[in-house]
Every structure is written in structure tokens, then in C-alpha cells.
Amino acid sequence: MSEKTKQEEWFECWFNTKYYHVLYKDRDECEAHGFIDNLLKAVQLPEQGRVLDLACGAGRHSIYLNELGYDVIGIDLSEESIKMAKRSRNETLDFFVHDMRDLYWDNYFDCILNLFTSFGYFNDDTDHEKTIASVAGSLKYGGKFVLDFFNSKRVVDNLVMEEKKVVNDVSFHIYRRYEEGRIFKRIEITDGEEQQVFEEKVRAFTLEELTEMMKKAGLRVEQVYGNYQLDGFNEGESPRLIIVASK
Numbered sequence: 001m002s003e004k005t006k007q008e009e010w011f012e013c014w015f016n017t018k019y020y021h022v023l024y025k026d027r028d029e030c031e032a033h034g035f036i037d038n039l040l041k042a043v044q045l046p047e048q049g050r051v052l053d054l055a056c057g058a059g060r061h062s063i064y065l066n067e068l069g070y071d072v073i074g075i076d077l078s079e080e081s082i083k084m085a086k087r088s089r090n091e092t093l094d095f096f097v098h099d100m101r102d103l104y105w106d107n108y109f110d111c112i113l114n115l116f117t118s119f120g121y122f123n124d125d126t127d128h129e130k131t132i133a134s135v136a137g138s139l140k141y142g143g144k145f146v147l148d149f150f151n152s153k154r155v156v157d158n159l160v161m162e163e164k165k166v167v168n169d170v171s172f173h174i175y176r177r178y179e180e181g182r183i184f185k186r187i188e189i190t191d192g193e194e195q196q197v198f199e200e201k202v203r204a205f206t207l208e209e210l211t212e213m214m215k216k217a218g219l220r221v222e223q224v225y226g227n228y229q230l231d232g233f234n235e236g237e238s239p240r241l242i243i244v245a246s247k
Contacts, residue, residue, distance in 0.1 A: 011121045014198040015078040019189050021058065022167050032116075033064055035148075035228035039113075042223065042230055043144050043244060045070065048092075049110035052138060054100055055118030059085030065113075066093040075104060101130040103137045110140055115148045120203035128203065129213055136217040139247040145219055149241045151226065151233075152204035155183060178204070207233065207241060219245040 014020055045051070049070055053062040056074030058081045066072045075098035076082055085095040098104060100114075101122075112135050122128055135145050156178045163174045171190040176183065185200040211221050222245060225231065226238025233241060 009121070009123075010199050010201055012077060014187075014200065015057075015076075016080045017196075017198070018080075019170065019172075019187075019191070019196070019198070021084075022170055023165075023172055023187070025167065029060065031228060032061060035115075036061060036064060036068075038228065038230050039146060039242075040068070043111060043146065045111050045144070050108060052104065052109045052112045054112055054114040054135065056085060056095065057081045057118075059088055059095055061113070061115055062093060062095070063088050066090070073104075075100070101127055101134060103134045106137055107140055109138050109143055111144045111146065112139060113146045113148075115146070117148070117150050117202065119147060119149060120205055121201070122203070125203070128205075129216065132213050132217040132219070136219050136247055141247055143247050145214070145243075145245045145247070147210065147243045147245070149205065149210070149243070150202075151235065151238045151241045152183075152206060153235050154237065154239060156204060159183070207235070207243075210241070210243060214243070214245050219247055221245045 047069065051065055051070045051072045053059070053065065053072060053074040056062050056076050057078070059074050062072045062074035062085065071092045074085055074095040076085075076095070077097065077099055079097050082095050082097050089095060119131070120128065139145060159176050159178055161176055165172050165174070173188040175186040178184075181204055183202050183204055187198045187200070189196045189198070207224065214221055221243055223243075224233045225240070225242040225244075226233035227240050230242070
């Protein structure tokens with residue numbers, strides 16, 4: 001009897017479509033670069049340090065980090081995103097398809113960045129713990145891990161249940177809900193005669209849960225910020241939950 005085909009996870013399917021890149025094409029590059037600039041002042045990496053961009057997508061943050069002088073590797077599970085990112089590779093910048101749950105290189109990186117809520121995607125928290133453990137294993141001793149997540153409480157308290165938008169003549173009808181500790185986003189797409197439906201599902205981790213997970217992996221939380229200007233974290237008001245931890 002042949003082995004049952006593994007069911008594809010939502011992120012394996014959605015992130016590999018052209019519609020994912022269409023929907024999120026207008027992300028604020030100035031804000032992203034400003035955040036990285038602020039972050040690097042706070043983290044203080046060595047010159048030409050080795051950086052891993054974990055879940056790098058099409059590589060926009062990796063490219064900017066490399067322009068600032070860092071030796072950068074970006075990894076992502078999406079083959080389509082990595083294909084796009086590889087157009088920008090050079091001697092100190094490269095991209096690979098890789099599962100964040102698996103160790104990349106042992107004791108190698110000065111810093112690992114997981115930016116713009118690229119965490120919390122798995123059904124089982126054991127897989128989230130495996131991800132943090134692989135981060136810890138890939139860092140040099142004294143290396144830094146930066147996890148940029150949404151502030152779950154604020155997102156849940158202000159959840160926009162339904163939204164419509166048109167991007168590049170493609171219509172997106174988006175429904176959101178909070179259920180069993182996760183935020184679900186159903187995305188109905190109309191592109192001419194073609195109609196498709198995708199879903200995003202992210203675990204709504206709290207600061208306490210993420211801190212405990214990092215502690216279990218041997219990482220020590222050093223700083224917690226609440227926005228891209230690196231102001232302090234306030235659970236009721238901050239838009240982001242940004243954790244800086246060290247090995």
C-alpha cells in the first residue's frame with residue numbers, strides 16, 4: 001500500500017501563489033528599513049557579521065541588511081519566494097529553501113531575525129518549540145535572536161472582521177476571526193473569471209508564552225519593544241511585540 005500523501009499546510013500553499021505577493025505588495029519599505037536601522041543600533045552586531053533572515057520571503061530585508069555590510073543568508077519554505085530572492089544574490093548574500101523547524105548551520109550566526117510576524121504558523125506548538133530550538137542551535141554563543149511578532153491582545157481586541165480591497169485588478173474579500181488561541185484570515189480572491197480561496201492561521205502567542213519557549217531553548221530575553229521605533233512594550237496599546245534574546 002502506498003504511503004498516504006502528506007496534506008499541504010496553509011503556508012506552503014498560500015505563500016507560493018502570485019496572489020500573496022499581489023496582496024502584500026504595498027508594504028512600507030521606509031518603515032521596514034527604519035525598523036532595521038533602529039534594531040541594529042540596539043543589537044550592535046559586529047561589522048560584517050553573519051545574519052540569518054528566517055522566513056525571508058522575497059528577500060527585501062535580507063537585501064537591505066546586505067547593503068549595510070552584513071553577510072546574509074535568507075531561508076524560506078516558499079520556493080517561489082526564494083526564486084524571486086535569488087535574483088539579488090551575491091558573494092555575501094544568498095537564499096535557500098529551508099524549513100525553519102530544522103537546524104540550518106550549527107553555532108554559526110551572529111544574529112537571527114524573524115521579522116513581520118513570520119512565526120506562529122504551525123498547528124502544533126511542538127513545531128514552534130522546534131523552531132526556537134533550531135534558532136538557538138544556529139546562533140553563536142553570545143549571538144542575538146530578534147523575534148518581531150504582532151501584539152496578540154491588541155490585534156484580537158481590534159480585529160477587523162471583514163475587509164474588501166482591489167489590488168492590480170484582483171479583488172480580495174478578507175474575513176477574520178479569533179478562535180482557540182489563533183487568528184484566522186480567510187481570503188477570497190476574484191481575478192477575472194478565476195476564483196480562489198486561501199487561509200492564514202497564526203497562533204496568538206503572548207509575551208509570557210514566547211519568553212518561556214525561548215528559555216526552554218537556552219535563550220535569554222534581554223529586551224522587549226512595542227513598536228518599530230523601539231519604545232517599551234505595553235500589552236494594551238503596543239502594535240508590535242519585538243523580543244531580543246541572546247544565547
